[in-house]
Amino acid sequence: MKSEETKNIGLRGITIADTRISMVDGERGRLFYRGYPIQQLAEQATFEEVILLLLYGHAPTLADIRRVESNLREYRQLPEEIFGMLKIFRPSAAPMDVMQAVAAALAQFDPDLQTDNREAVGRSCLRLIARFASAAAAWQRIRNGLEPIRDLDDSSHAAAVLHGMWGRVPTAEETRLMDLLLVLHADHTFNASTFAVREVASTRANLYASVSAGVGALSGDLHGGANAKVMQMLLEIGDLDKVESWISQRIDAGQRIMGLGHAVYQTEDPRAGILRKVADKVLQRPEDRRWFELGLAVEQHGKAILLEKKKLVLYPNVDFFSSPVLYGQGFPIDMFPVFFAVSRVSxxxxxxxEEHFAEAQPKPQLYRPEASYTGRLCAQQIDDGCNWPDLDSRGLDPAG
Incomplete structure (x- = not known):
């Protein structure tokens, strides 16, 4: 491929590394974690099993599952300093900004931080997965003037997330739904935030610095922030009768229909297909059902109008139906991306x-791409207004 074809395209279609963790088949709409199709994992795996699968590369035994459940319960307790840190932030602070800071701050409380072997870093991963979720739940309570739940000894990670956020033990149905949502969002190969994590990891930065970079990338409206934008869109439309005109005006203005289209999938995102069925099943109360029906209408009219006006064939992505499901579960809209991060940290x-220990590459390698400079070049011998005057002529002295 010529260099002109690989520049200024957001690295789309450019293979930069090998991975054994997950695979996206964009043409056929398939997603695999460590070789297992997402549909199978969504139906038959718990989030704890998916954590083990992603971290260690094989289907876990029952003993493995019990061990990780115990580890997560132990690690779930936040250091008091983190509670204190969360109470310093303004209640109006963007939740993802708070969580990016927390991800980095947690490093100082990890006894394995300076131990550079696979076993120790694996323990650090479990600590971060557990504590990041606890911090997210604590922040939701603290910003609303409530005391955080400190004793989260729930049997599952999904239950602990909901318990910590709501202040009550969730029902079995609520826990199973949250567990499914966590499974569906756990990984998606070299997306923007994962690439950010790996790029920072390639510098030999620690786990917490790398994941903090991932949180920052996920906060963007074109990535993890898209689920919040979908719900804001549904709220703005508000009524089935307004869908067609709203979409037409949006497209005529050159704006996006949030939740439709994906950077990789040329057909429907397999997670969207699962979530459509989930939304249909769980959004039964009239006040919740309206958002599912509105989403179906946006999907139908959005696809038709985009095809007619722009000759684009776009399909729902993972954000499209996860948004009304999260909203129906009582998640504040600005916490949607935080939920995404709670799952994706795994x-x-x-x-x-994989990056740090070169598990899919011959050796660890620093990412260092190049750029083509297109700005001007100044030459001192040419008086073209491009020269930099000396300090004395401008009365400047760095010493004061």
Missing amino acids: GWCAHFL
Whole structure:
């Protein structure tokens, strides 16, 4: 491929590394974690099993599952300093900004931080997965003037997330739904945030610095922030009768229909297909059902109008139906990306391990791409207004 064809395209279609963690088949709409199709994992695996699968590369035994459940319960307790840190932030702070800071701050409380072997970093991964979720739940309570739940000894990670956020033990149905959502969002190969994690990891930065970079990338409206934008879109439309005109005006203005289209999938995102069925099943109350029906209408009219006006064939992505499901579960819209991160930290940790220990490459390698400079070049001998005057002529002295 010529260099002109690989520049200024957001690295789309450019293969930069090998990975054994997950695979996206964009043409056929397939997603695999360590070789297992997402549909099978969504139906038959718990999030704890997916954590083990992503981190260690094989289907876990029952003993493995019990061990990781015990580890997560132990690691779930946040250091008091983190609670204190969360109370310093303004309640109006963007949740993803808070969580990016927390991800980096957790490093100082990890006894394995300076131990550079696979076993120790694996323990660090479990600590980060557990504590990141606890911090997210604590922040939701603290910013609303409530005391965080400190004793989260729930049997599952999904239950602990909901318990910590709501202040009550979730029902079995609520826990199973959250567990499924966590499984579906756990990894998606070299997306923007995962690439950020791996790029930072390639510098030999630690796990927490790398994951903090991933949180920052995920906060963007074109990545993890898209699920919040989908729900804001549904709220703005508000009524089935307004869908067609709203979409037409949006497209005529050259704006996106949030939740439709994907950078990789040329057909429907397999997670969207699963979530459509989930939304249909769980959004039964009239006040929740309206958002599912509105989403179906946006999907139908959005696809038709995009095809007619732009000759584009776009399909729903993972954000499209996860948004009304999260909204129906009582998640604040600005916490949607935080939920995404609570799940995706498991995948980020797996990619950190693979990058740091070169598990799919011959050796660790620093990412160092090049850029073509297109600005002007100044030559001192030419008086073209491009020369930099000396300090004395401008009365400047760095010493004051």
